[in-house]
Amino acid sequence: MPVAAAPRTPHAPDADDVPQRKLYRSADGRMLGGVARGLAGHLGLPVGWVRLAFLLLFMWGDGLGVLLYAAFWVFVPLGVGGRTGHRSFFETLPDGTRRVRKPDRGQITALIALFIGAGIFISKVQLGGASGRYVWPTLLVGAGVVLVWRQADNARRAHWSTAAERRGRLFQVARALAGVVLVGVGLTVFIVVRGSAAQLGNVLTATLAVLVGVALLAGPWLIRMTQDLSEERLMRIRAQERAEVAAHVHDSVLHTLTLIQRNAEDVSEVRRLARAQERELRNWLYKPEGTGKEEAEEPATLAEAVKKTAAEVEDHHGVPIEVVVVGDCPLDERLAAQIQAAREAMVNAAKYGGEGGPVQVYAEVEGQTVFVSVRDRGPGFDIDAVPGDRMGVRESIIGRMQRNGGTARLRSAPDGGTEVELEMERAANTG
């Protein structure tokens, strides 16, 4: 089928936007196979010129244009062009009714040109003559092939825009079927015209036999090939996963070990590195969605916030902090203040009580109440003995909790050490 040149508004600049000038057939703004547009983009010419050239080649080159176009169509892969959006035959009006879309000027011109071209073609070959007997079947077969190939293009385009391409599946199947039927009819006519109709039955039987034979011969091989392919894909996925694990271990664990070797005499630094690495690895191993990296965005729930805060303090002060969280709830403004107070308590515990072992943080959500306790096993201190100008505990912990409607208690734990208990009601609207 020839392509018809049409005086459309040139879209060549679209194609020029593509930085890499690789020859492909344009998926957008095409009339038939997208060959002319793709070629125009590749050569940097207006698409109209290319189409005209094809038309001229077709009319005066004894069908050379058709051959060329078909060859391009078959061998050049479909690519993404500048224009997007799918144009259906129907359009939806604002009031909700659907009607047939008005074809635009370019399409009409293209169709007219197509018919003119076809007319010239038909007038050239005498249909009534001896050769004419082969023309119709050839045309039929050609039309069928064109239909099927366009179908393949659609399938490929669906890869790029799965959401946009929601055309009726039935329509696609119908189109493919029509293509197959056309080819079949064309071939049959060939046979019928060449031989007599009486031989048709024999020919069909023979064809069927050959087809079945080929299927029997090639079937097992095809099945095995498909299985091999899927197995290979599986292996590839596995290899990829393994590579990812290896990369992670390399990026984090090996680097940390190197750092530890270099800082071997600095005990607190070694401990800090090891703890941070342990936490990250745990995150990565036991949290399916966890990437192992500290996420940049703010945590949305209490449990996450407590863990993140503890991790930060632990990294900063090199004192292990053990976190136990029972229950969870979304973070609101009051709880954020509570977390801030808890952070202050953790920092204090790490600074002054870190010698006695890990700092223990316990958070519990029970109904509307959120309870957080931070405890260390250090020497402990007397709140009344702290000078009045030291505002850390009074303002950052007790004051902050009270301002937000919560309570804070500071007391000495039974076997030495200090415990800070923070209690806060959740905001009513988050219940």
Place this chain on the structure above:
Amino acid sequence: MTEAGENAGAAETRRVRVVLVDDHRMFRTGVQAEIGETDRTGVEVVGEAADVDQAVTVITATRPEVVLLDVHLPGGGGVEVLRRCAPLMAAAVNPVRFLALSVSDAAEDVIGVIRGGARGYVTKTITGTDLVDSVFRVQDGDAVFSPRLAGFVLDAFASTDAPPVDEDLDRLTQREREVLRLIARGYAYKEIAKQLFISVKTVESHVSAVLRKLQLSNRHELTRWATARRLV
């Protein structure tokens, strides 16, 4: 942490026979070095095993008092060892007791071995002294809860509104919750006793009761909890 109440005086003469089950030889060696000095700690390591089959064989042959059991093992994991050693655990004379010792503190591992019959769960970051202490406590028939384990248990019992079936068995009492909460906050048993004005023995019996509820009850709560978190 020291020995519980009445046994304190007998600590010097006590001997505990222990089997170590872990698939990392390095770790077994480390634990041996840390706790296996019988003269000092009273713990005698009488056998080692690296996988499930070996573990069952060694445990059956040596009949230790306590087994230190890793959760992740080749051949089915610690849960499988517990399953196959169930008769030994139930024995009337010299029952074998299991203490899970794992690097993993994922909820499903912890709850899994506890329900399988382990008497306690500690992580591998535990110090040698604490480990020895836990071994003795397990030998006495008590449960050893790490803060994290207590957290998981509280979570399991708290986060669901349970159906009212066999409630007296399923529910944690107020006291048990308090005890668990203090464990989760990092208190030692002795400190809990002091805090709640009860004896250490009472604390231990509360903890054992929690463990029993966790093991014996055929609970929908726990199953639902686990299912909701896609643990099973």
